[in-house]
Amino acid sequence: SSSRMFFSSSSCARTINIRDHSKQSTSPRLRLGDNDAQREQQVDDADVSEGTWGFVSSERPATADDDDDDDNSILQLTQTWRQLPALNPTLEFPTWKVPVATLQFLLQSDVAQAYFATRLDLWEHVATKGRIKLVQNDDDVNDSDDADSNVGTVYKRILVRPDIPPLDELPPEVQQLLQQCNVITNDPTLIAHRLRPADFTAAYVLDHVLPEAVHPTPTSFETIGHVCHLNLRAPHEPYRHVIGQIFLETLPNLRTVIHKVGQVSGPYRTYPYEIVAERQGSDNTSSYANNTSGTTAESTTNSKSTTTDNKHNPKHSSTMVSFSEAGVHLKFDVREVYWSGRLSEERRRLIDQEFQPGEWIADAFCGVGALCLQAALKKQCRITANDWNPAAIEALKHNAQRNKLQDAFLELSCADAYDFLTSLGFAPPNNDKDTSRDPAASSRQRPPHLPHHVVLNFPLDAASFLGALRWWPVGGVGGMRRRKQRRAQNDAPTVVPRVHVYIFAKESSSAPENGLESSSSFEENAVNEIASHLLPALPGEGSGLQTTTSRREELDQNFGCNIKVHNVRNVAPGKVVMCVSFSATERLLRFMQGDF
Numbered sequence: 001s002s003s004r005m006f007f008s009s010s011s012c013a014r015t016i017n018i019r020d021h022s023k024q025s026t027s028p029r030l031r032l033g034d035n036d037a038q039r040e041q042q043v044d045d046a047d048v049s050e051g052t053w054g055f056v057s058s059e060r061p062a063t064a065d066d067d068d069d070d071d072n073s074i075l076q077l078t079q080t081w082r083q084l085p086a087l088n089p090t091l092e093f094p095t096w097k098v099p100v101a102t103l104q105f106l107l108q109s110d111v112a113q114a115y116f117a118t119r120l121d122l123w124e125h126v127a128t129k130g131r132i133k134l135v136q137n138d139d140d141v142n143d144s145d146d147a148d149s150n151v152g153t154v155y156k157r158i159l160v161r162p163d164i165p166p167l168d169e170l171p172p173e174v175q176q177l178l179q180q181c182n183v184i185t186n187d188p189t190l191i192a193h194r195l196r197p198a199d200f201t202a203a204y205v206l207d208h209v210l211p212e213a214v215h216p217t218p219t220s221f222e223t224i225g226h227v228c229h230l231n232l233r234a235p236h237e238p239y240r241h242v243i244g245q246i247f248l249e250t251l252p253n254l255r256t257v258i259h260k261v262g263q264v265s266g267p268y269r270t271y272p273y274e275i276v277a278e279r280q281g282s283d284n285t286s287s288y289a290n291n292t293s294g295t296t297a298e299s300t301t302n303s304k305s306t307t308t309d310n311k312h313n314p315k316h317s318s319t320m321v322s323f324s325e326a327g328v329h330l331k332f333d334v335r336e337v338y339w340s341g342r343l344s345e346e347r348r349r350l351i352d353q354e355f356q357p358g359e360w361i362a363d364a365f366c367g368v369g370a371l372c373l374q375a376a377l378k379k380q381c382r383i384t385a386n387d388w389n390p391a392a393i394e395a396l397k398h399n400a401q402r403n404k405l406q407d408a409f410l411e412l413s414c415a416d417a418y419d420f421l422t423s424l425g426f427a428p429p430n431n432d433k434d435t436s437r438d439p440a441a442s443s444r445q446r447p448p449h450l451p452h453h454v455v456l457n458f459p460l461d462a463a464s465f466l467g468a469l470r471w472w473p474v475g476g477v478g479g480m481r482r483r484k485q486r487r488a489q490n491d492a493p494t495v496v497p498r499v500h501v502y503i504f505a506k507e508s509s510s511a512p513e514n515g516l517e518s519s520s521s522f523e524e525n526a527v528n529e530i531a532s533h534l535l536p537a538l539p540g541e542g543s544g545l546q547t548t549t550s551r552r553e554e555l556d557q558n559f560g561c562n563i564k565v566h567n568v569r570n571v572a573p574g575k576v577v578m579c580v581s582f583s584a585t586e587r588l589l590r591f592m593q594g595d596f
Contacts, residue, residue: 087197091192111177118159132159137157230257247277256319258274258276267389329399337368337389355381355452357380360446361382362384362421363386363457364417364421368392376408388417453499458502469588470589505522
């Protein structure tokens with residue numbers, strides 16, 4: 001599996017010539033200026049090995065046995081891809097012996113740096129742990145009796161490119177520099193550097209292992225702790241186990257690679273997946289287990305036996321992850337809850353730009369509580385959180401304790417989001433009790449007003465829950481006696497909730513006059529969808545509130561909603577996730593309640 005690597009004048013990774021040791025010439029490197037014929041002669045077995053690995057497709061007509069042949073070829077590739085010569089090169093670097101006194105001057109010279117070994121384009125595809133050290137020690141000390149020699153001079157070795165020309169072919173300014181620095185360039189010593197598949201980036205290995213027919217190779221994946229989450233396209237699915245192995249080999253912090261085989265669905269927003277590669281043991285060994293049977297793992301939230309096993313053996317669960325985001329430590333099982341690391345930037349935006357210190361945040365679809373925990377940590381916010389998935393709420397309870405933030409949570413519930421939103425307008429029974437003698441109990445109560453912010457992060461259907469806002473009272477929250485007391489004391493809270501609704505927005509069905517789709521069409525469609533759940537069309541004429549093409553102006557001018565729209569991310573061509581934020585003003589709530 002060992003081979004020696006030489007570089008063409010272009011130094012491009014895709015034009016690297018690979019030669020077996022048995023066929024090497026006596027020349028230790030190619031010289032700049034060698035013609036194409038010479039380089040083609042040195043490729044020899046490279047093209048043959050590509051054909052062996054399935055890089056060259058057959059031109060014969062398809063037969064009934066082709067599928068079996070393809071399966072066997074992929075299985076063989078799964079077992080042998082690590083032996084590809086391109087992934088196991090031995091690079092041999094010539095060296096310059098440089099006196100220590102002139103070493104720094106030479107290293108900082110622009111004309112010399114172009115010939116250093118670190119300037120090879122190949123290093124762009126090699127992880128930091130696999131790169132070579134440019135300056136290496138040299139044990140030789142010049143103790144010659146020659147009067148012209150530098151007696152007692154200590155040298156260092158600078159590694160230079162394998163394709164460096166001889167000294168007399170270097171540019172005059174380089175020759176002058178080397179002479180000025182007393183550099184010894186005719187030393188025959190070669191420093192060998194062996195690379196393994198684990199030293200390369202995943203993208204480089206995928207490009208060399210997967211057949212050209214399925215290029216471009218997968219470039220998008222998400223890491224959740226030690227789990228790598230893939231969403232492969234159809235051409236890549238037959239090679240999913242190879243791809244999983246490559247990710248484990250090149251990313252040592254990973255232990256499990258999963259491939260999503262269905263869409264996020266169900267009441268708990270989970271998805272079916274397949275474990276395509278898994279590292280065996282707690283150490284980072286190179287042995288892997290593959291789910292070669294092709295079976296998939298469904299969400300196990302409703303599986304009592306599986307959940308129980310995970311609790312008793314959390315270390316044995318390949319999908320139980322633990323990691324940190326924005327200073328908050330999170331731990332959960334990716335099989336049982338919904339998680340998207342792509343929303344980390346959106347969580348940061350809400351906390352930095354929307355939330356204020358000490359505010360009350362209500363999250364109707366909290367998941368494992370990343371947003372809630374970060375808001376409590378960074379802005380000392382008080383939290384009321386809800387999720388219909390009991391596994392998510394259980395994870396949030398443990399995460400709050402791990403981060404010592406449990407006191408920030410006023411209430412955790414596992415209920416329907418519509419019921420949760422409705423309940424925000426009704427104070428708990430103990431809110432009508434006199435707590436003046438128990439300040440601690442008073443601090444744990446929900447405030448006598450609506451939340452400052454309500455978050456509905458469920459793009460698939462969050463807008464349909466906005467009807468619950470009509471149950472929010474106008475003029476305060478709590479029992480009739482408490483509202484009368486506040487009015488008598490003239491201390492009625494004036495909090496106007498800011499509601500943040502996440503929604504999928506698609507391109508408008510009608511293009512503008514110039515024939516180009518404008519980005520505002522996404523915003524208009526998102527706002528119109530939100531408005532349709534807040535302002536149903538009124539019967540009759542003359543009300544001045546009939547449905548319009550764009551209802552943003554209607555919500556802002558007639559109800560003071562101060563609508564703002566933020567483009568969160570693209571999820572598909574012509575489909576984006578938008579966050580529509582608006583103020584739930586008293587006038588809007590009265591209108592939703594039928595008080596026109």
